[in-house]
Amino acid sequence: KQEVTQIPAALSVPEGENLVLNCSFTDSAIYNLQWFRQDPGKGLTSLLLIQSSQREQTSGRLNASLDKSSGRSTLYIAASQPGDSATYLCAVKTGANNLFFGTGTRLTVIP
Amino acid sequence: DAGVIQSPRHEVTEMGQEVTLRCKPISGHDYLFWYRQTMMRGLELLIYFNNNVPIDDSGMPEDRFSAKMPNASFSTLKIQPSEPRDSAVYFCASSLGGTGLHTQYFGPGTRLTVL
Numbered sequence: 001k002q003e004v005t006q007i008p009a010a011l012s013v014p015e016g017e018n019l020v021l022n023c024s025f026t027d028s029a030i031y032n033l034q035w036f037r038q039d040p041g042k043g044l045t046s047l048l049l050i051q052s053s054q055r056e057q058t059s060g061r062l063n064a065s066l067d068k069s070s071g072r073s074t075l076y077i078a079a080s081q082p083g084d085s086a087t088y089l090c091a092v093k094t095g096a097n098n099l100f101f102g103t104g105t106r107l108t109v110i111p
Numbered sequence: 112d113a114g115v116i117q118s119p120r121h122e123v124t125e126m127g128q129e130v131t132l133r134c135k136p137i138s139g140h141d142y143l144f145w146y147r148q149t150m151m152r153g154l155e156l157l158i159y160f161n162n163n164v165p166i167d168d169s170g171m172p173e174d175r176f177s178a179k180m181p182n183a184s185f186s187t188l189k190i191q192p193s194e195p196r197d198s199a200v201y202f203c204a205s206s207l208g209g210t211g212l213h214t215q216y217f218g219p220g221t222r223l224t225v226l
Binding site: 034036041042043044045046049089091098099101102103104 | 115144153154155156159167202204214215216217218219220222
């Protein structure tokens with residue numbers, strides 16, 4: 001069974017810093033990997049989706065990379081802002097149309 | 112588009128009662144997913160439908176859980192009888208196409224508390 005791990009579980013940074021969130025998965029046979037944001041008491045918002053054939057995707061201050069062979073992905077957030085404070089989840093999609101989620105990294109950006 | 116709509120947003124019930132959660136997917140989406148999120152286990156896929164037909168229900172924890180999708184715009188997840196360990200946030204998501212190309216759009220979730 002696919003297992004997805006996110007490190008660190010929580011992270012606090014001062015405003016303006018660049019930061020990296022990590023995601024690792026055990027089975028490299030994936031269709032894609034997705035990064036989500038979850039605000040307290042809210043649903044999930046899709047941030048970036050990387051197909052298995054791609055190496056990275058960028059959206060604004062966010063950049064996600066994928067190294068399928070090593071089972072790793074990173075989410076890079078540039079010039080962090082207090083509004084970036086949330087829990088970030090990565091999820092990998094298998095051929096069974098299933099999404100396996102990591103437990104998330106809780107990010108706090110301190111003004 | 113209004114996005115995925117779930118109701119109720121919060122539900123508090125007593126052990127043994129029947130609970131019904133509702134979901135309206137994004138119009139035109141042909142896949143619908145039900146997830147459960149707990150602190151201990153994170154997000155887990157319970158069941159998903161394609162064109163109103165259940166495809167994989169292997170994530171449904173036990174027979175007390177059932178899900179239906181009578182038409183393309185409505186789905187229910189029912190728990191009968193409910194137990195305290197069912198307390199969680201239940202998310203519904205929909206997508207257009209089930210290949211690796213398509214992202215899933217999540218609803219705001221239903222927070223269920225079983226006393």
